Amino acid sequence: MKKFICVALVLGLSASLAACTSTSPDAGAGGGDVLVVEGFGAEYQTLFEKQIAKPFTKKTGIQVKYRASGSGAEMYAAVRASNGEPGFDLAVMTYFELNQGFRDHLLAPVTTKQVPNMAHVPQKLRDQSYGVGAIQDVQQVALMYNRKTFSKPPTSWDVMWNPKYRKGTLVFNPNNILGVYALLNLADTGGGGITSMGPGFDRTEDIAKNALATPTTSAEAVPFMAKETATAFPYFDGRAAIYAKTNNYDFTVPREGTYAHLGALGIPAGASHKDNAYKLIDYWLSNEVQERWARAYNVGPAVTGLSFPADFAAKHITTPEKLKKVKIADAATVNKHRTEWQQQWQEAVR
Incomplete structure (x- = not known):
């Protein structure tokens, strides 16, 4: 009897640990309280978890499970290889991958209907999202x-x-x-x-x-x-x-x-939690988060009308005038x- 109890406890503990560390898109399925994000590693992951994931979870209750991967091209390769069902709901990539996803029909549409804060993104940047993603930094x-x-x-x-x-x-x-x-x-x-x-x-x-x-x-x-x-x-x-x-x-x-080099967010066409992905994109494009992310990552924001210290503004693309001058390949x-x-x-x- 004691042996049976011990085994049960071990199995129960193993299941609990697996649930805590799972990065499967099915984790939390049914409750709609999870979002699996594939993104860059190293300092990017640290910044994302502190500046985006934790405050987003606090605000919405949605648990963000971040998986550090390689380049945007490698993440999109996973989307393509799986025919739009790579096992994650949102990918941090670049506008080059958004263009390819648009051409391949493998990324979900992203418009102001699903992401209201897209309305605050300048047209020059919205043109580079091809209707299948969002630019979140410059x-x-x-x-x-x-x-x-x-x-x-x-x-x-x-x-x-x-x-x-x-x-x-x-x-x-x-x-x-x-x-x-x-x-x-x-x-x-x-x-x-x-x-x-x-x-x-x-x-x-x-x-x-x-x-x-x-x-x-x-x-x-x-x-x-x-x-x-x-x-x-x-x-x-x-x-x-x-x-x-x-x-x-x-x-x-x-x-x-x-x-300019444009950071982008894309949702695989077969993502399990699209609604949560739309919510995170909208959150990231809010004025408060845009300013916080820009200063933490040392980049320009994707929305205009924000306030930055003079020394920061001098070094990065923070105004409509600077955005107008920079070239986009x-x-x-x-x-x-x-x-x-x-x-x-x-x-x-x-």
């Missing part, structure tokens, strides 16, 4: 520079070709989205553009001859900042703001302008040519 590609090397902020992307600095620049691989934007900037400044990328590869070949390194991820730039061997290179403003506080580097936007064109561009980039840096 980053930009900035020029990161060594404070010891530059007595004042450089004003042009061309500084990376200057003989004084080119041995310390970083040329990012377009396997990473930062590398795609860097390549587009090279094409633009070389007289080409997204439909005429030749100048971008020519400039890549030229700069790669003297570059310090050709990183595949933004994290690979960190050791060069720690050693202060990097001079000037493209970097997302969100990460740039973090390392500007811990390294002898700062960042600026050159006079030629730059590209056509997602369909990037999705179509990205593999081809990566192959051409590899040839250029040999």
Whole structure:
């Protein structure tokens, strides 16, 4: 009898632990009190849980189960492989995946009917959600520079070709989205553009001859900042703001302008808890949460009319005027040519 009781207790404890740690979309099914979110790991997960998930649960009672995954492309690959039923209800991705989901008919519609706060998102950003998601934050590609090397902020992307600095620049691989934007900037400044990328590869070949390194991820730039061997290179403003506080580097936007990178939220077409996903998107797009998230993640908000400290506003896209000036790459064109561009980039840096 004692043995039976012990086994029952163990089985009961195991079941309780499984219920507490489950990330299955069926967890909490029936009660409608759960939402499974697939997103980025590391510091993003920490920020999401503190700034979004916990206060959302406190407000709505909906339990958010977060699963750290890889890139937006990897998350969308799961959506596609499962024909819209990947086992999560909401994915943190980018507008490139929203475009692909729209084309594949594998993401659920997201409109002001389901998400009223979408009405506060500028049309320029709403156009990039393709009716199947929402943009929740706006980053930009900035020029990161060594404070010891530059007595004042450089004003042009061309500084990376200057003989004084080119041995310390970083040329990012377009396997990473930062590398795609860097390549587009090279094409633009070389007289080409997204439909005429030749100048971008020519400039890549030229700069790669003297570059310090050709990183595949933004994290690979960190050791060069720690050693202060990097001079000037493209970097997302969100990460740039973090390392500007811990390294002898700062960042600026050159006079030629730059590209925006749009964080996005998408709901798989076969998600089990769509209503809860809509509620979280609406919550994330509220003014209070937008301001809180922008300041925590060091990015621009997806809604306008918010108030930020002057030093923060100077570094990020926080106003309609700044949003109007920044370039947004056509997602369909990037999705179509990205593999081809990566192959051409590899040839250029040999």
